[in-house]
Amino acid sequence: MNHTTFSKLSVKINACKNSIRQQLFPHKVFHKRENYFYALFSTFYLCTTCLIAQNTNTWTGTTSSDWNTPSNWSANTLPIATDNVVIPSNPANQPSINASINAIANSVEVQSGATLTIDAFGNLSINGSKSYGSNTSGLYNNGTLQNNGKIILGSSASVGKYGLWNRNIFNNNAGGEIEIDNANTYSIYNEFGTFTNAAKITMGPTISIGGGLYLNNGVFNNNLGGDIKIDGAIRMFVGTFNNLAKIKVSREIIVTSCSNCAPVTFNNNTGGDISGTSISIQV
Numbered sequence: 001m002n003h004t005t006f007s008k009l010s011v012k013i014n015a016c017k018n019s020i021r022q023q024l025f026p027h028k029v030f031h032k033r034e035n036y037f038y039a040l041f042s043t044f045y046l047c048t049t050c051l052i053a054q055n056t057n058t059w060t061g062t063t064s065s066d067w068n069t070p071s072n073w074s075a076n077t078l079p080i081a082t083d084n085v086v087i088p089s090n091p092a093n094q095p096s097i098n099a100s101i102n103a104i105a106n107s108v109e110v111q112s113g114a115t116l117t118i119d120a121f122g123n124l125s126i127n128g129s130k131s132y133g134s135n136t137s138g139l140y141n142n143g144t145l146q147n148n149g150k151i152i153l154g155s156s157a158s159v160g161k162y163g164l165w166n167r168n169i170f171n172n173n174a175g176g177e178i179e180i181d182n183a184n185t186y187s188i189y190n191e192f193g194t195f196t197n198a199a200k201i202t203m204g205p206t207i208s209i210g211g212g213l214y215l216n217n218g219v220f221n222n223n224l225g226g227d228i229k230i231d232g233a234i235r236m237f238v239g240t241f242n243n244l245a246k247i248k249v250s251r252e253i254i255v256t257s258c259s260n261c262a263p264v265t266f267n268n269n270t271g272g273d274i275s276g277t278s279i280s281i282q283v
Contacts, residue, residue, distance in 0.1 A: 001263055002238075003065070003276070009012070010180045016282065017049030020152075020233050025268045027130065028217050034195055040113045040125065042099060044123075049252040054082050055075075055081040055083050055084065055090070055106075056074075056083070056084045056085075056086060057073050057074060057075045057077070057081055057084065057086070057090065057105075058073070058074040058085075058087075058112050059072065059073060059074075059081045059085070059087045059088065059091060059094075059095050059114075060072055060073060060074055060091055061091030061092065061093030061094065061095065062091075062093075063093075064084045065094060065095060065096045066095075066096065066098060066105075067089055067095045067096060067098070067101060067103050067161070068097075068098065068101045068103070069098045072093070072095070074161070076159055077105065079103065080104065080105075081104050081105070081106060081127065081128075082106050082128070082132045083105050083106055084105070084106050084107045084109070084128075085105040085106075085107065085108045085109065086109050086111065086117055086219045087108070087109065087110045087111060087114045087115075087143070089111055089112060089113030089114040089143065089172075094114060094115040094116070094117070095116055095117070096116075096117040096118070096119055096124055097117070097118045097122035097123070097124055097149065098117060098119050098122055098225040099120060099121040099122055099149075100121055100122070100219040101123065101150075102125065103122070103123065103124045103125070104124075104125045104126075104127075105124070105126050105128075105137050105146050106126070106127070106129075106130070107126060107128050107129050107137070107140070107159075107160075108124070108126060108138070108139050108140070108162065109130065109132075109140045109142070109147055110140070110141045110142060110144070110145055111142055111143055112142045112143055112168070113119055113143055114143040114144070115144040115145070115146070116143070116144075116145050116146070117145075117146045117148070117246070118145075118146070118147045118148055118149040118150075118151065118176070119148055119149055120148045120149055120175055121149055121154070121240050122148070122149035122150070122198070123149055123150045123151075124149070124150070124151050124152070125152045125153075125155065126138040126139055126151075126152070126154070126158075126159060127152050127153075127154060127155060127156050127159065128158075128159065128160075129158065129160025129161075130160070132165070135160070135161045135165075135180045135209075136155065136161045136162070136184075137159070137160045137162045137163070137164070137165040137189075138153050138159030138160050138162075138164065138183075138217035139151070139153060139159075139163065139164045139165065139166075140164050140165045140167075141166045141167060141168060141169075141170050142143060142167045142170055144168060144169040144170075144171075144175065145166075145169070145170045145171070146162030147170075147171065147172045147173060147176040147199075148174075148227075149171050149176060149177075150176070150177045150178075150179075150250045151164075151174075151176075151177070151179070152179045153179065153180040153181070153182075153183070153187075154180060154181040154182030154183060154206075155179070155181060155182075156182075157182060157247045158183070159180070159182055159183055159264050160182060160183065160184060161183070161184045161185045161186070161253065161283055162183060162185065162186050162187075162188070162189035163180040163181075163182070163183035163186070163187045163188065163190045163203075164178070164187065164188045165181060165190065165191065165260075166188070166189070166190045166192075166193060166195050166218075167192045167193055167260060168190050168192065169193055169194055170190075170193070170194075170195045170196070171196045171198075171235055172195075172196070172197045172198065172199050172201060173198055173199060173244045174198045175198055175199060176198075176199040176200070176226050177199060177200045177201075177202075177265070178199075178200070178201045178202070178240045179201075179202045180201075180202070180203045180204075181203075181204060181205065182206050182236075183203075183211060183273065184214065185214075185233075185276065186210055186211050186212065186214040187203035187204070187211060187212055187213065187230070187232070188203065188212075188213045189214045189216070190213070190214050190215045190217070190220050190239070191217055191218065192217050192218045193218045193219075194219045194220075194221065195218070195219070195220045195221070196221045196246075197220075197221065197222050197223065197226045197228065197245075198221060198225045198226055199225060199226065199227070200226075200227045201226075201229070202229045203228075203229070203231060203232060204229075204230065204231025204232055204250070205231045205282070206266070211224050211232045211233070211257075212230040212231075212232030212233045212235070212251070213228075213230060213232075213233075213235070213250065214235050214236075214237075215233045215234070215235070215239045215241055216237050216238055217234045217238045217239050217262075218239050218240075219236075219240045219241075219242070220239070220240070220241045220242070221240060221242045221244075222241075222242070222243045222246075222247060222272075223242075223244055223245060224244055224245055224271060225241075226245035226246065226247075226249070227245065227246045228245075228246065228247045229248045230247075230250065230251075231249070231250045231259045232249070232250060232251055233249060233251040233252050233254060234247075234249055234252075234253040234254070235256070236253075236254065236255045236258075236264050236266060237256050237257075237261070238261055238262045238263075238264055239262075239264060239265075239266060239268065240263075240264075240265045240266075240267070241250045241265070241267065241270060242275065243266075243267065243268045243269060243272040244266045244269050244270070244272055245271060245272065245273065246273045247272075247273070247274045247275070248273075248274075248275050248276050249274070249275075249276055250276060252278045252279065253266065253279045255272070255279070261271040266279075
């Protein structure tokens with residue numbers, strides 16, 4: 001590390017350190033004979049952790065569509081557990097997590113027009129979150145996500161307010177699997193677009209009261225082969241839920257509408273099998 005790089009890092013650490021000290025000890029004036037060094041060490045540790053967690057690694061697709069190729073990333077290294085991964089739409093090569101690859105990240109953002117594909121036997125693990133406005137999410141999809149492998153969210157740490165936040169097209173295809181835990185409010189938030197499931201989704205057991213799947217707009221399809229287990233609830237405000245397969249909910253399904261809102265519909269079609277729940281219609 002050269003002198004210039006070290007100096008810039010020192011400035012960032014000092015600024016972060018002072019900011020955290022002010023938050024932790026807003027009315028405290030430290031003197032040399034007090035326990036200053038303890039406070040300094042504590043805030044320096046917090047600051048260093050904060051800086052590391054803010055790393056962004058953006059997909060460039062320079063070499064290929066292989067997630068596991070370092071030259072396809074802006075940092076020229078594969079994403080690590082502290083990286084916030086961003087997948088933009090402009091690269092011609094869009095990323096694929098191939099079979100037997102265990103991809104990791106702090107968070108993943110699929111931007112509008114971009115596509116992330118997880119092949120059969122490919123794995124993506126996320127144990128953190130990123131801010132989007134006033135909300136946070138571990139996996140934020142504003143593009144297209146095709147899952148044929150396994151996605152694990154929150155196995156060891158919080159994945160934000162919404163573990164998986166979908167705003168466009170999300171397909172959990174036959175053979176795929178999604179496990180979500182440690183979401184602060186809802187494991188899955190389908191705000192816009194269409195979420196189609198034809199495989200296994202498990203939410204919980206560490207889940208907020210009433211949390212689970214939240215449909216605020218768009219369409220959620222649990223198609224043939226779907227198997228959804230929620231240690232929580234399904235809540236709908238606007239949109240359509242079409243069920244043709246298995247759903248097991250430990251709490252309830254709440255369908256809420258209002259006179260000035262768009263229609264909300266829950267269809268338990270032929271083949272639909274709902275267990276362990278009550279359905280509450282609130283108008």
